[in-house]
Amino acid sequence: MKLPVEKSYDAIVIGSGIGGLAVASLLSRIGKKRVLVLERHFKAGGFTHIFKRHDYLWDVGIHYIGGMQEGGMLRHLTDFITDGKVQWQPMANPFERFVYPGLTFDVYHPEERFRSDLIGRFPEEKAAIEQYFDDVKKMAGWFGMHVTMKNMPPLLEKIASPLRLAGIKSALMTTGEYMDTHFRDPALKAVLTSQWGDYGLPPSRSAFVIHALIVTHYFDGGFYPVGGSGTIAASIIPSIKEQGGEVLLCHEVRDILMKDGRACGVRAMEIQGNEEKGEHEFFAPVIISDAGAHTTYTRLLRDHIPETMRAEVDVAYRDTGLSNLTLYVGLNDSPEKLGVKGENYWIYTGFDHEDSFARRNEILEGRPAGAYISFPSLKDAKAHKPTAEIICFVDYEPFKKWATQPWKNRDEEYQKLKSQLTESMLDFAERHIPGFRSLVAYTELSTPVTNEHFANHAAGQIYGIPCTPERFRRDWMGVRTPVDGVYLTGADASSPGFAGALMGGYGAAAVVLGLRGLPGLLRSVVKS
Structure with missing residues (x-):
């Protein structure tokens, strides 16, 4: 069946957060695809957008980002989709201050300074601190392997799955279990886990791997986009439009359309203010959702996946979210x-x-x-x-x-x-x-x-599926979904935060484009 040209695209992306914009840009730049991005809000960018009041400007979700030093992998990946148009300003050093009753600890970069300051404050736990820095780097490496394997075709993932077993016990213990096993001083345990708000779970509930990702992410300090995070979306969108794609605001996707057992498009409501202006249907053989696993599975695909899976997703989402x-x-x-x-x-x-x-x-x-x-x-x-x-x-x-x-x-x-x-x-x-x-x-x-x-x-949750150990064991957490033609991007395809959502976008692009998986795509981007 030939689809109407004016409403047909090579791919449709639901949501314009960094995960959605990233995959749309990559499909446009590398795959030369015409991509339609549908955003329910009146601004593009998701948690990277800004707002103003009386000449004051605030970012709604970007407070600081690590890994943006010149030559860093995350900087390469971000520069590629933004054409290098976003400038990144290093934060002050120290860039974090942890404040407790009777104790204030300033976090300096680089990693070596952070480590030496911890040892200086807690000298009796020097060996455990040094082991900790080795362990968080190992766990960050485990996560990279975990995500890569999740993006493999199912047969290859099954064949390679024994590789993931190495380190899984440490990765998927709770952060609290790790702290209690390795450290004695309650103050040191508290200082090391001070950034738990970056992933939204206290030590007893969070997987140690997500703690490790956050800690290593900031080894080279924090950075901030010059001019505010609104520059990110503004720098990405032109690459989508150059290939004939579009970013439509005020369009809320209500359903994913199916034909012969696979996705073929979406139905969206155009909304102006609080008023519904009418439904529109758009068509594409590839649908990529940046709306989160919970919204995708319990709303958009509610009639196309088993009730047991919907219930499992809902329980996981509400588990201390x-x-x-x-x-x-x-x-x-x-x-x-x-x-x-x-x-x-x-x-x-x-x-x-x-x-x-x-x-x-x-x-x-x-x-x-x-x-x-x-x-x-x-x-x-x-x-x-x-x-x-x-x-x-x-x-x-x-x-x-x-x-x-x-x-x-x-x-x-x-x-x-x-x-x-x-x-x-x-x-x-x-x-x-x-x-x-x-x-x-x-x-x-x-x-x-x-x-x-x-x-x-x-429920106004800000981090998607909570990063408990169970999250990383779920078969349905990742880019691939059980529905042909439907994929996930963003934080729930990888991990929370800007970097995690961006990697979700790269992962989704790797799966859709088939460029030998995520590592192949990353190498081609960095090389370019």
Whole structure:
């Protein structure tokens, strides 16, 4: 059957996060494919987009990225799809500050400095610290092999699967199990796991491999896109359009269409504001979803996969999945006046991260258990006005009753709660960075229902399928799906964060293009 030319493409990508834009760009650049990207939001970029208020600019998801040093693999991969148009500014050094009662630990790069500072602070555990640095690098290597094998054709993956067994026991123990096995000092365990918010699970729940990925990711420090993360999508989209592709905003995909047992297109609703303008059908033999495994399997493919699998995906997604509050703060003067140089602050009220996680909802009573505080304007040489962001984790359930109310028009009770939360978060910042409140000129708070509205992630979750050990054992986690012609990209095809979602895009492109798998694609990109 010949498809109508005006609505037919070589591939359709659902969602314009970095995973979606990456695979669309690679299919366009390398495969010379006409690709249609459908985005439900009125801006492209997913968690890489920006927003402005009163000349203040904030990134909604990119707070810092590792691996962007000149010559690094991640830098090569990013430069390829952005034509090298995104500049990356190194953060201050130290780039992280971990704050606990009676203990503050600054994280410097490179790796050797980080290691020596840990040994200097905890000399009695020198041997264990040195072993730890070896282990996290080994586990990061295991993950690379794991993802490569997941992207192989099923028969080859089965043949090669014994290779994955080497190291799997360490990779898929929990982070807490590793810490308890190797270290004695509770303060050292806390310091080493201070960045658990980067993947959204406390040590007792997270797989050690995801902890290792985050730690090694920042061995060379943190970086930030000059001009804000909006430059990323803006630099990628032209490559899609050059091959006759398109990025359509305000189009929410509701169904994946099937013909003769395989995908043949999508049905999307055009939405302007809160108004549905009408359905449209688009056709392609390849459908790639950047909407997340949960949305893809439980909504878009709900009629085409077994009920048992849908239930398994739903249970996995809701297994300690996390949402958050983000307070966007406009400042009347530079935070440098307070001694801030641009480093991130991870602030905890105790050394027990399990306790902090368990008390995450106490912020609703004015008692934050911890917070991440970032200063975007100090990371960006082109920032016009000083800004800060304060992030606290919280559950979706206390906000659920407002999910059906329209964005920007939720009731007085919701607005009152937001005001109370804003004050609690500002008070917390003031206690740990004295003088912070005196700089505050503007605030705007996002909640779990904000996340759900914009990202379309059930329960406002921000990290997709939680990175428990079970996640890495799931057959359905990866690029390939049980439905012919349908693939996943983004974080759930690889790992959370910008780098993980980007690698999900590369993995999806490797599978679709058949370029001898992910390693072959990476070599061809770096060579070019």
